[in-house]
Structures are given as structure tokens and as C-alpha cells.
Amino acid sequence: MKYILAVLLYLSLPIMVFSAEPSPIKGPLKQGGYYVGHVERGDKVTFQGETIKLSDDGTFVIGLGWKYKKQANIRVDHKAGGYTMYHLAVISHDYQTQEITGLPPKYVSPPQDVQERITRDAMAVRKARAIDSDLQNFREKIIWPVKGRISGRFGSHRILNGEPRSPHTGLDIAPGAGAIIVAPLGGRVTLVSDQYFTGNTLIIDHGHGLSSVYAHMQKTLVKEGQVLKQGDQIGIVGMTGRATGPHLHWGINWYCERLNAGIALDIE
Ligand SMILES: [Zn+2]
Numbered sequence: 001m002k003y004i005l006a007v008l009l010y011l012s013l014p015i016m017v018f019s020a021e022p023s024p025i026k027g028p029l030k031q032g033g034y035y036v037g038h039v040e041r042g043d044k045v046t047f048q049g050e051t052i053k054l055s056d057d058g059t060f061v062i063g064l065g066w067k068y069k070k071q072a073n074i075r076v077d078h079k080a081g082g083y084t085m086y087h088l089a090v091i092s093h094d095y096q097t098q099e100i101t102g103l104p105p106k107y108v109s110p111p112q113d114v115q116e117r118i119t120r121d122a123m124a125v126r127k128a129r130a131i132d133s134d135l136q137n138f139r140e141k142i143i144w145p146v147k148g149r150i151s152g153r154f155g156s157h158r159i160l161n162g163e164p165r166s167p168h169t170g171l172d173i174a175p176g177a178g179a180i181i182v183a184p185l186g187g188r189v190t191l192v193s194d195q196y197f198t199g200n201t202l203i204i205d206h207g208h209g210l211s212s213v214y215a216h217m218q219k220t221l222v223k224e225g226q227v228l229k230q231g232d233q234i235g236i237v238g239m240t241g242r243a244t245g246p247h248l249h250w251g252i253n254w255y256c257e258r259l260n261a262g263i264a265l266d267i268e
Contacts, residue, residue, distance in 0.1 A: 027088055032064060034061055034210060038059050039058045041058045044076070045075070047074050061209070063254025071090060093268070095157060097159065101160075101162070121197070129211055129253045135206060143182075145248060146180065146237060148173045148237075153171065154268075156168045177246035180235075185230055186228050187206040187228055188225065189205075196242075199240025201217070209254050210253070216241050252264055
């Protein structure tokens with residue numbers, strides 16, 4: 001009985017920290033969000049069985065996948081000896097269904113002769129997202145890349161021309177064609193590519209596995225390898241690739257995990 005009570009108590013507490021020490025990450029944590037944390041210099045942080053990259057001053061970033069479980073477990077091994085486990089509650093997200101019609105059929109069921117290109121495109125994106133640099137721009141407070149109507153939300157289940165397809169991996173912002181897109185965080189351009197589905201596409205590395213992607217642009221204003229400050233102009237809104245109207249498709253990644261830019265902006 002005592003055990004059951006203990007379990008019930010455990011499940012009912014929103015945040016359980018088995019320590020008097022403050023959590024290295026400030027909540028509330030949400031599915032699809034990324035969070036910057038701090039530990040003592042020289043500590044070691046383990047999350048999802050992996051050692052997390054730390055800056056010299058003990059700063060790190062983690063991302064929670066779009067269907068992340070209800071609790072995130074973070075272990076901190078202290079330089080001084082011993083360790084602390086943090087069990088942090090994760091708020092789940094309700095994802096919507098979005099129906100899009102009027103797409104050219106070649107973008108819903110691509111013809112055989114473009115399969116190779118699609119595979120090549122995906123490999124280039126995967127490679128850029130895997131970059132694990134020491135850049136520190138992930139610490140900056142994120143800004144909108146462009147302001148406009150939200151025309152598509154992250155994680156929505158998509159039905160394209162009546163056919164179910166994989167969920168939407170970005171936030172769509174529709175300010176009108178020709179609007180200037182700026183870097184929401186500083187970083188380094190790691191990919192500039194004309195892709196079958198996403199049209200003119202750009203990826204920026206912000207350090208420690210955090211990157212962002214911009215798609216369907218009419219034009220890219222930067223080159224691969226270019227170092228950017230937050231707010232620098234990077235592209236122009238358009239509708240290249242699979243799009244029914246001009247908009248920016250904006251995605252955030254933590255390594256291979258796709259995150260919700262709406263949560264980063266605090267609008268979801
Ligand atoms: Zn999109």
C-alpha cells in the first residue's frame with residue numbers, strides 16, 4: 001500500500017527533482033521545444049543515454065522530439081563527485097490535421113525519375129543537421145525570421161490532395177511574396193540547396209546540434225560557410241518546391257530531432 005501511495009504521489013507531481021539543487025533547465029518543458037541549461041563547469045550531463053556537449057562555462061542545449069514522453073530524465077555527474085538525477089515533466093502538445101488541396105500531383109506522388117534527386121536532397125539535409133559545432137549562438141534569445149500570418153503549424157497531420165502524408169515538420173509563415181527573411185539566431189550557413197520538395201533551401205548551424213532550416217524561398221541571400229549575426233538577411237519569401245502559395249517553411253532541429261519553432265517563439 002505504501003508503495004502504491006508513493007507511486008501515485010510520484011505520478012501526481014508535475015516536477016520531481018530528487019535534490020535540493022535547482023534544475024539545470026528552467027521549465028515548463030514542452031514536446032517539440034529546445035532548452036538551454038547550465039551546470040557547474042566540469043560537470044557531465046547525460047540525456048537519453050548520451051553525453052551532452054557542454055560549453056566551457058557549463059552551458060548546453062537539449063531538444064525534445066515532437067512526441068516526447070511525459071518526463072525528461074537528466075543526469076548530472078558533478079565534478080566534485082556524486083551525481084543528481086532530474087526528472088522533469090514534459091507538457092504534451094495537441095496536433096491538428098491540415099488538408100491541402102490543389103498541389104501539382106508530381107509533389108504528392110513524385111514520378112520515378114525524381115526519386116534519386118529526392119534521396120540526394122534528403123542526404124544533404126541529414127548531413128547538415130548532424131553537424132556538432134562549438135558555436136554558441138544557440139544561447140541567443142530567438143526572434144522571428146519574418147512576421148506574418150501562420151499558415152501551417154508544426155506537427156500537423158497532413159492530407160495532401162486527399163492522401164495522408166507525413167506530419168508537417170516546420171512552422172509556415174505567410175507574409176506575402178518578396179518579404180525579407182532574417183536569421184532568428186546567429187550561426188553559420190551549412191547548406192544552400194535547390195531541393196525538389198522544399199525549393200530554395202537554407203540551413204544554419206547555431207552550435208551544439210541546434211540548426212534551423214528555411215524553405216520555399218524565392219531567393220537565398222547567403223552562401224555556404226557564411227557566418228551570420230542574428231537579424232542578418234538570409235533570403236526572400238517565395239513558393240519554390242511543394243507550395244500552394246508564397247510562405248516561409250521554418251524548421252528547427254536538434255541533431256536529427258525536428259523541433260517546433262512555435263514553441264521556441266512562445267506562441268504555442
Ligand atoms: Zn511548411
